[in-house]
Amino acid sequence: MKYCEEYAALLDLYVDGELSPEEMAAVQEHLDQCPDCRRYVDEILEIRAAFPDVEETPVPAGFADGVMEAIRAASPAPGKTARRKTGRRWIKVLAPLAACIAVAVLVAPLQPWEHSRQEAAQVAQDVAAEESVQAEPQTEPASGDSASGEISPKQFGAAATETEPEIAADIIPEEAPANTRQNPVAEQASEPAPEQNPASAGTQAADSAENGAAANKDETAQEQEPNTPGSVTAATTGEPISQDASEEGGSQQEQAVGPSASVYIGEEGTDAWVAYDNVVFAQVAFLTREEVGEALEGYTGKPYSDAQRPEEGVLGTGYAMELEEYQRILETAGKSSLETQANPDRTTEQCCIVVLSAEG
Amino acid sequence: MREEEWIEAARQGDQDAFAELVRLYEKRVFALTSRMCRNPEDAAEAAQEAFLSAWQGLRFFRGEASFSTWLYRLASNACVDLLRREGRHRAAAGASLDDEEMKIDAVDPAPSPQDVAERRELREQVEAGLAALSPEHRQVLVLREIHQLSYDEISQVLSLDVGTVKSRISRGRRQLRKFLLESGNFSGAAASKETEKEGCK
Numbered sequence: 115m116k117y118c119e120e121y122a123a124l125l126d127l128y129v130d131g132e133l134s135p136e137e138m139a140a141v142q143e144h145l146d147q148c149p150d151c152r153r154y155v156d157e158i159l160e161i162r163a164a165f166p167d168v169e170e171t172p173v174p175a176g177f178a179d180g181v182m183e184a185i186r187a188a189s190p191a192p193g194k195t196a197r198r199k200t201g202r203r204w205i206k207v208l209a210p211l212a213a214c215i216a217v218a219v220l221v222a223p224l225q226p227w228e229h230s231r232q233e234a235a236q237v238a239q240d241v242a243a244e245e246s247v248q249a250e251p252q253t254e255p256a257s258g259d260s261a262s263g264e265i266s267p268k269q270f271g272a273a274a275t276e277t278e279p280e281i282a283a284d285i286i287p288e289e290a291p292a293n294t295r296q297n298p299v300a301e302q303a304s305e306p307a308p309e310q311n312p313a314s315a316g317t318q319a320a321d322s323a324e325n326g327a328a329a330n331k332d333e334t335a336q337e338q339e340p341n342t343p344g345s346v347t348a349a350t351t352g353e354p355i356s357q358d359a360s361e362e363g364g365s366q367q368e369q370a371v372g373p374s375a376s377v378y379i380g381e382e383g384t385d386a387w388v389a390y391d392n393v394v395f396a397q398v399a400f401l402t403r404e405e406v407g408e409a410l411e412g413y414t415g416k417p418y419s420d421a422q423r424p425e426e427g428v429l430g431t432g433y434a435m436e437l438e439e440y441q442r443i444l445e446t447a448g449k450s451s452l453e454t455q456a457n458p459d460r461t462t463e464q465c466c467i468v469v470l471s472a473e474g
Numbered sequence: 475m476r477e478e479e480w481i482e483a484a485r486q487g488d489q490d491a492f493a494e495l496v497r498l499y500e501k502r503v504f505a506l507t508s509r510m511c512r513n514p515e516d517a518a519e520a521a522q523e524a525f526l527s528a529w530q531g532l533r534f535f536r537g538e539a540s541f542s543t544w545l546y547r548l549a550s551n552a553c554v555d556l557l558r559r560e561g562r563h564r565a566a567a568g569a570s571l572d573d574e575e576m577k578i579d580a581v582d583p584a585p586s587p588q589d590v591a592e593r594r595e596l597r598e599q600v601e602a603g604l605a606a607l608s609p610e611h612r613q614v615l616v617l618r619e620i621h622q623l624s625y626d627e628i629s630q631v632l633s634l635d636v637g638t639v640k641s642r643i644s645r646g647r648r649q650l651r652k653f654l655l656e657s658g659n660f661s662g663a664a665a666s667k668e669t670e671k672e673g674c675k
Contacts, residue, residue: 126644130618132625157651161660164596165619171501171508174518178496181525185489393534458633459551461527462534 391421395466399452430468440465510553524549603653611646
């Protein structure tokens with residue numbers, strides 16, 4: 115039977131049509147002479163014939179309708195992405211904070227923004243008022259101050275602290291990751307050239323915050339709300355939204371919304387990348403702002419976090435792109451060594467460059 | 475081709491187009507999940523999960539791989555997730571996560587004379603034999619024999635290299651064959667009357 119070992123390895127390939135014509139001919143010739151191998155092939159083909167046809171597969175009645183129902187139920191409007199069930203838990207906890215964020219983002223104490231600030235303050239007040247159903251104490255100072263347009267870091271600290279215990283019970287990050295989240299925005303805010311990025315980051319944060327506030331209610335009713343702050347900040351682009359950390363003083367401190375608030379409250383197009391949750395990129399590279407330099411100029415990033423490491427919160431700002439661009443940017447940054455094999459679990463061929471916050 | 479149009483439309487957010495894809499693929503997805511999951515409820519849940527993932531991920535689906543291959547992979551992942559979740563619950567309850575426990579209850583390959591006497595259909599035996607295989611071997615055989623995927627396609631669906639696919643198919647097939655021979659209903663290639671003396675030396 116030793117002779118047969120040589121062909122035995124080929125028999126499966128033979129029955130599966132994976133051999134070249136020459137190889138097939140060689141095997142057929144062997145089969146003519148070898149009853150053992152021929153028996154194996156015959157048996158496999160007999161078993162194959164006994165396999166059920168896929169078209170005979172029983173499917174529960176109404177299955178397709180059930181799937182579409184689930185899609186429709188999860189979509190605020192046709193065509194939008196489904197929201198994860200676990201999102202509800204996050205929303206209940208984050209909504210009050212989201213209201214605070216909305217206020218922080220919208221009520222920027224910058225002179226040129228006077229008019230829009232009042233407008234934004236009014237909107238923020240509305241949002242905060244709506245959230246009063248779950249009113250934690252911190253929403254009151256928030257709405258109380260929005261009229262004057264000033265929110266002190268201290269109040270925000272207090273506001274966030276009050277919900278911290280509740281949050282800690284979940285896997286929402288604490289102070290450090292909060293800074294991580296805020297810093298990409300701060301970084302963008304301090305960039306000299308692009309006015310796009312700060313505004314878009316602000317819009318993005320505002321949208322996220324608004325989404326956090328809105329999503330707890332009937333989402334369709336809130337459709338209008340998210341647009342208002344967004345358009346306010348966009349319309350008055352030109353000044354970066356100051357998101358500096360408290361050591362710089364005098365400005366709001368953006369506390370953690372948590373990395374997943376905007377993810378679970380998806381609109382058309384995801385608002386954040388959560389690895390192993392809403393996406394698995396073919397490759398991911400983590401670079402510092404210094405390493406990236408200006409290579410990502412003009413790109414719009416989204417907060418990037420990893421569902422496999424939820425305790426780390428938002429790791430940075432992720433920029434999705436095709437493999438070629440990804441490779442080019444890595445090379446420019448002198449980081450070609452970070453290239454890896456494509457992740458076998460990937461849900462896309464796109465790669466992601468995550469720009470880490472400057473602070474540790 | 476209609477399917478490609480549906481895929482493109484669904485990618486733009488057309489739910490009706492996606493519904494067509496669900497109807498088109500539900501049997502194929504169930505053919506996989508019903509054999510990889512422990513019970514019909516899990517199979518349905520994994521199938522639904524696969525389609526929901528497909529809906530959410532469509533915008534990322536570039537169309538380099540075929541839609542079916544991608545969908546089967548989502549279905550396969552959904553089964554794994556389900557098994558893992560259940561495994562976690564059992565682990566929390568103190569049970570071990572031994573791979574053996576992941577198998578569907580195996581039919582005794584050494585049947586009683588009564589079973590043999592019943593002369594069950596070979597098809598039923600094949601299903602029983604599949605169920606007795608390990609998930610890894612079952613997966614590749616289902617994709618090969620029921621879905622008729624090539625080795626390349628199977629390697630894409632399961633994120634394995636082709637060499638692994640080859641060896642799993644080979645081993646799985648031999649195990650299935652052994653099961654069927656031992657169960658007594660599968661006579662093997664009865665037509666072959668050749669004697670050993672003509673065989674390989």
